Amino acid sequence: MAKNGLEPAKLPSHIAIIMDGNGRWAQKRFLNRIKGHEKGADTVRMVVRTCREIGIQFLTLYAFSTENWERPKAEISALMTLLKKFLAGEKQELLENNIRLNTIGQTERLSAEVQQALNDVMTATASNNGMWLTLALSYGGRAEIVEAVKKIAVQVKNKDIDVASIAPELITHHLYTADMPDPELLIRTSGEFRISNFLLWQIAYSEIHVTPTLWPDMTRDELIGILKDYQQRERRFGRVTQP
Numbered sequence: 001m002a003k004n005g006l007e008p009a010k011l012p013s014h015i016a017i018i019m020d021g022n023g024r025w026a027q028k029r030f031l032n033r034i035k036g037h038e039k040g041a042d043t044v045r046m047v048v049r050t051c052r053e054i055g056i057q058f059l060t061l062y063a064f065s066t067e068n069w070e071r072p073k074a075e076i077s078a079l080m081t082l083l084k085k086f087l088a089g090e091k092q093e094l095l096e097n098n099i100r101l102n103t104i105g106q107t108e109r110l111s112a113e114v115q116q117a118l119n120d121v122m123t124a125t126a127s128n129n130g131m132w133l134t135l136a137l138s139y140g141g142r143a144e145i146v147e148a149v150k151k152i153a154v155q156v157k158n159k160d161i162d163v164a165s166i167a168p169e170l171i172t173h174h175l176y177t178a179d180m181p182d183p184e185l186l187i188r189t190s191g192e193f194r195i196s197n198f199l200l201w202q203i204a205y206s207e208i209h210v211t212p213t214l215w216p217d218m219t220r221d222e223l224i225g226i227l228k229d230y231q232q233r234e235r236r237f238g239r240v241t242q243p
């Protein structure tokens, strides 16, 4: 048992988080939604630090969905500005802590400036292996699966593969997350019991934890508490427990 009360051998290797509730956090305080996103960015820093310290290998954060493009232009632009600020501010910290930055999603839809800021940090941290921090940006689970299906269809058409060789592993191999294990733990803040198009294929057997806490209010203690709760769960994968 480690100092924080967690069992190192039973830690998830991959935690995925739907960071939700920034807008409500701000509205409750009669503030602009953007203030909630700013406070949410502080929570991102805390969660990245905590996960690295605990020894999590993969942390995937849902930062912007394909559906979020439907939000007002001013909110999208504030989110993009915050992202650039986050990247510039965290680059050094990611390097010092051996964290590698990665993205999943239709990142080609992001502005050239944001893509440049992302590429800069991804290149600088490419050889880090302490933890993979993946930002899901312009990400949609259905779009990801559609892209995988298209790639496989081309291979079949070119007779590179047989239809018979299409198996779950092949689909996994064509997703953005091909190089990552599936998340053992999926956390959603703000009390919504939905997936909102996040990692549809990868969460087939993830343990789900929904907390009513709004993302800007998430604390290190609560995160550790969620991990403790996860460590109590019995993951059966459809089998029966041996007596």
Ligand code: IPE
Residues within 6 Å of the ligand: 019, 020, 021, 022, 023, 024, 025, 063, 064, 065, 068, 079, 190
């Ligand atoms: C999550 O907070 C951040 C993003 C989706 C970008 P929201 O902005 O969805 O906050 P609520 O759900 O309106 O409270």
Ligand code: IPE
Residues within 6 Å of the ligand: 018, 019, 020, 021, 062, 063, 064, 065, 067, 068, 192, 194, 196
């Ligand atoms: C999910 O939150 C997307 C992100 C956290 C980036 P949303 O606020 O967009 O999802 P819904 O609208 O509640 O389903």
Ligand code: MG
Residues within 6 Å of the ligand: 020, 021, 022
């Ligand atoms: Mg929301």
